[in-house]
Amino acid sequence: MEERLDIHNSNIPKICRSCEVRHRGICGALSATELLEISKHTRQIKHEAGVELVSDGEPITSYATIMQGVIKLSKILEDGRQQVVGLQFAPDFIGRLFSQKNNLCAETASDVQVCRVPKKILENLIADNSELEHKLLEQTLKELDEAREWMVTLGRKTALEKVACFLYLIATHFDPAYFDEEKKQEKDVVFDLPLTRADIADFLGLTVETVSRQFTKLRTEKIIEITTRRHILIPDLNILKKCCG
């Protein structure tokens, strides 16, 4: 693989230069030339919370990278029961590769900014660039790990443990500070929940009422503080972690 040429910023397309996740997402596998080529076809789009980006069963026309925000992936049974099967954060890749149609539904959970690329364009690029395919394999493996980890939570944990797991998940994924340094100690963790209670319930395989009760229980036990409904403060992440079972 040749030199990435990132030092010469002039070689990087203007639209990509302002992208904060360019190196961490799949575009990190692209050379300046490839970036230039692909950037002719990409569109950066902002969506507000609650927008359905892809629908279950619909044909796939494009893929995307999350630049900012949280996207929830869910499946719905005919009778209306819903299960959230994944949460994706920047700089995750969105879309079922190499498939004609979606087998799940993707909805913005918060305000979101994505960078869309047409299906064929990306697939052609993958065929030519094995580093890109490798990066996509790595992300897919990571998602599989996460899905299996969550299966344990869904199948074997109590309602309280599920809610604690969820808060722990959000706390460690949402605050950028907790990515780099493993020293996630000392100071309070504060964040806004990107999901409604209903979404959380669908993620945990519970009802809203049960989720609400577990929030209350965690609050009365001083493990979390709830300022407004969505705003959460966690005094000690390790104590919360112990609740995860």
Added chain:
Amino acid sequence: MEERLDIHNSNIPKICRSCEVRHRGICGALSATELLEISKHTRQIKHEAGVELVSDGEPITSYATIMQGVIKLSKILEDGRQQVVGLQFAPDFIGRLFSQKNNLCAETASDVQVCRVPKKILENLIADNSELEHKLLEQTLKELDEAREWMVTLGRKTALEKVACFLYLIATHFDPAYFDEEKKQEKDVVFDLPLTRADIADFLGLTVETVSRQFTKLRTEKIIEITTRRHILIPDLNILKKCCG
């Protein structure tokens, strides 16, 4: 990609010629030359049911392809709660790619035959052969789809629906006849369960007692017949499917 040369069987390593899953598994991406090279390092091994092939937390030294049988992937919490997070059939690939250690436990559910290859050997081959990496990406995507499908079952289905889903899964994966033709009609489906009731319970996030009760319920409703404990007959797969929720 050059001609595969499969017509000249003499070019295929002896050990691979008798392998029934060679074309369907990852080896289908290998040329005769590559097969010859890799076959110097592979070992075909038979294991009986109940053997732990890889342990959670242990270093990975090799990958494998399932030639025959069923392998269950599971995770265990400190307090002993267990969740089966996947079932793998021939010709699935076994092992967490590109990771130093396992994050789950793999155990033979039935008698199993696998073809092992040292970690480094396969990883070098992947680096040189993008078709191989593509095939592994496809399998990983398939596993991710299955994991997410199962999350719906774990999170949102009743005990009866879970057991019906499980039986449907086994029925459609175990009988080779139901792979090729989508016309899975007319005749009875018969098979031996590759898992104990305890394994099934761990797969479904239930207890053995509940699993047993749902089996009884399905039997009294004539949806399944249980000859011996493990031997199952399904008169009409579509009726069973309707029980899956």
Added chain:
DNA sequence: CGCCATCTTGACACGTATCAACAGGCGTGG
């Protein structure tokens, strides 16, 4: 034949779902 693991069945307990009422926040419109 008898032991042992596996599976089934029953009685009861407990956790979560369900149904219902209510509180708080927020935008709309008078």
Added chain:
DNA sequence: CCACGCCTGTTGATACGTGTCAAGATGGCG
């Protein structure tokens, strides 16, 4: 500016499904 309705979230009473504990039944195997 306040009244109103709506949406989200909380809390309570009760119902129901699944877990737990215990006892038996079944089948494999020495």
